[in-house]
Amino acid sequence: MIWKKNIDLEAVNALCKNSMVEFLEIRFTSIGDDSLEAVMPVSHKTCQPFGLLHGGAGAVLAETVGSIAGNYACGADYSCLGLDLNINHIRAVKIGDTVRAVAKPVHIGNTVQVWQIDSFDGRNRQVNTARLTLAVRRHMHLQEGK
Secondary structure, three states: OOOOOOOOHHHHHHHOOOOHHHHOOOEEEEEOOOOEEEEEEOOOOOEOOOOEEOHHHHHHHHHHHHHHHHHHOOOOOEEEEEEEEEEEEOOOOEOOOEEEEEEEEEEEOOOEEEEEEEEEOOOOOEEEEEEEEEEEEEOHHHHOOO
């Protein structure tokens, strides 16, 4: 198991209140030994003018799932900040569908983490693939005591 902090779905979903994550209706649905999953509806909030999933919304989903996973996979005195997100869009998704993102670690280090996030439509066809690099840092309030 990769989780170094206590992780449960209720706490993860509560963490996302009053943020873009809540606005886009992203909801975490599954925690595995080495994965974290969330879903997002393709709606007027997440589509582009042609009624398809907006690439930026897909990127928000990927970065959200990867960043949350990274923060639960580092020690109690540490948190992660995004350094780079690369995403390739593979398939269009129409309004009314749901996208499911699955984050799995490629590398969990003391200073850098790399996550692979793959997203799928309601028929389990791959929609996009993303690679997220995170910096691991001590919490700011702990650094002030130096």
